[in-house]
Amino acid sequence: xxxxxxxxxxxxxxxxxxxxxxxxxxxxxxxxxxxxxxxxxxxxxxxxxxxxxxxxxxxxxxxxxxxxxxxxxxxxxxxxxxxxxxxxxxxxxxxxxxxxxxxxxxxxxxxxxxxxxxxxxxxxxxxxxxxxxxxxxxxxxxxxxxxxxxxxxxxxxxxxx
Numbered sequence: 721x722x723x724x725x726x727x728x729x730x731x732x733x734x735x736x737x738x739x740x741x742x743x744x745x746x747x748x749x750x751x752x753x754x755x756x757x758x759x760x761x762x763x764x765x766x767x768x769x770x771x772x773x774x775x776x777x778x779x780x781x782x783x784x785x786x787x788x789x790x791x792x793x794x795x796x797x798x799x800x801x802x803x804x805x806x807x808x809x810x811x812x813x814x815x816x817x818x819x820x821x822x823x824x825x826x827x828x829x830x831x832x833x834x835x836x837x838x839x840x841x842x843x844x845x846x847x848x849x850x851x852x853x854x855x856x857x858x859x860x861x862x863x864x865x866x867x868x869x870x871x872x873x874x875x876x877x878x879x880x881x
Contacts, residue, residue, distance in 0.1 A: 723828040725818060730831075731789050731881040732814040733757050734807050735771040754807035759876040762833050762869045768812060781838035782866035787811035788820055791862045799852040808850050811841060811864045813875065820865040833873035841866045 734754040760768045767774040767783035776783075787809050796804045806814045815830075823837035841864035847855040 721827075722834065723823065723826055725815075725828050725830040726832075728815050728818055728830060729878045729881050730813055730815055730875065731878070732806050733760055733875065733877050734810075734812055734814075735760060735768055736810070737770070737772060754805075754810060756807065757877075759874050760812075762871075762873050762875055764869050764872050767869060768875075771812065779868075781868060782841070783869045784813065784835065784867050785811040785841045785864050786813045786815055786820055786823075786867065787841070787864040788818075788862065789814050789816035791859070791864075795851060795855060795858060798858055799855065801852060804851070809847075809864065810850075821861070823865055823867070827870065831873065831875050832871075833875060834870035835867040836870055838866050838868055840864065 734756055736754045760770070762768055762784065763774070765779070765783070767776065767780070773780065773782055787806070789806075792804075792806050792809065792814060796802075820837075821840060824839060825837060827834060827836050829835070840861070843856045843859035843863040845856055847859060
């Protein structure tokens with residue numbers, strides 16, 4: 721069964737040409753910004769065109785990442801951070817109204833594109849520096865969703881996003 725998320729609002733879409741944290745253990749973080757875009761091209765089995773994980777490796781489970789607007793709002797409030805950009809979490813798509821963990825091991829459709837939820841995009845110690853001390857712990861179990869892209873298509877920011 722494919723879960724239909726076509727009524728889910730996409731608030732933000734981000735891409736980045738390079739990794740700031742991934743592969744930087746024991747080194748300083750990178751400085752490549754996340755760039756907010758209105759739409760992206762999703763390529764089945766490859767990822768988002770223009771993003772750091774596009775063509776990363778065959779059958780990669782994190783071809784696209786999703787993050788909950790509700791978690792973003794909670795983290796901002798918990799750490800009393802005003803004007804925290806959702807890009808700080810280094811996830812591609814910020815959406816609302818869905819428990820992302822419920823999509824793990826499930827196929828879902830968003831804006832006509834099929835995805836397979838593969839695992840939580842677990843937070844790491846870098847979040848303590850990028851957000852605030854304690855952010856890694858606060859995000860455990862709700863760090864977002866890694867997914868594979870199963871069909872080609874364009875993913876667009878929702879007009880009401």
